Amino acid sequence: MEKNRKIVGLCGSLRKGSYNAMLLKVAGGLIPKDIQFETVTFDEIPVYNADHDLPEVEERPASVVKFRDALATADAFIIVSPEYNYSIPGGLKNAIDWASRGKDSPLMHKPVAVMGATQGMWGTVRMQTAFLPVFTFLNMNPVLQPEVLVAQAQNKFDAEGNLIDEKTIGIIKKKIENLISACKV
Template sequence: MEKNRKIVGLCGSLRKGSYNAMLLKFAGTLIPEDIDFEIVSFDDVPVYNADDDTPAVEERPATVVKFRDALAKADAFVIASPEYNYSIPGGLKNAIDWASRGKDAPLMHKPVAMMGATQGMWGTVRMQTAFLPVFTFLNMNPVLQPEVLIAQAQNKFDADGKLTDEKTISLIKRKIENLINACKV
């Protein structure tokens, strides 16, 4: 019997009403029912400190263990994130740092689909580019096409947080299909 596959979503914004949270929820609706989808939060993960992550330390902080365990169950990841200061938001990068350490790093060798929404004109292109060295270090399999760079997000979601832009919806559908195909390899 084949085990159910699982995709974990990470949102780079902790803000209430985040366009990226809306984007991630929409992406989750496109994942077939035979694949589990879970959005995992990192809002309680402490700032990375190597002193708390050495062989001499018996166990990492409990919130980190919980976060890493949730990621370890994933066959692939979807990350939806804004761009802060032309790069990866600090909270998301911190969580990735905790998940990248050790031989049991739960992100290693797994497919990942990156997307982002912003109210600005660049659609998170710099943030997504900033992730490429991280994916290389983790030997992840980034699903690069199609790029989902949602500019002027305030015009593409309605008042209820529903994505309404058909071109964007089409791109996200293709991105999720490509991620699922990457899981089969």
């Protein structure tokens, strides 16, 4: 009997009306119905402080425990994020730092797909590249193809947040298929 599979989504933007939040919602809607999808937020997580994450510390902050527990239920991850200063947004990187620590890291050895949307022309290519050393450290399995780099996002979403660019939808579907194939379940 096959285990119920689950993909957890993380959005690197906390902004209302974020194209990346819209993109994550689209991606979640394209996941087959036999696979559970959940978006997990990190907006209440404090700035990483190793003093609160040492083996001798009884427990991590409650918001961190809740975040890590939610990630631990995943068979795979979708990260959708903008690019800040040619890299990973600080809040998202901070959340990943909290989740990456310890032998009980809920990220270790799991497949991950990264996507991004921007109003500019580069489509978050540098942010996605900046994740590669993080994935290497965590021994994650990044699904690199096809790349989902949504440039000029303002022209690809309608006023209700629906992705209206069929070519982009097709690329996202293929990325999700490849992510599911990378799952060992």
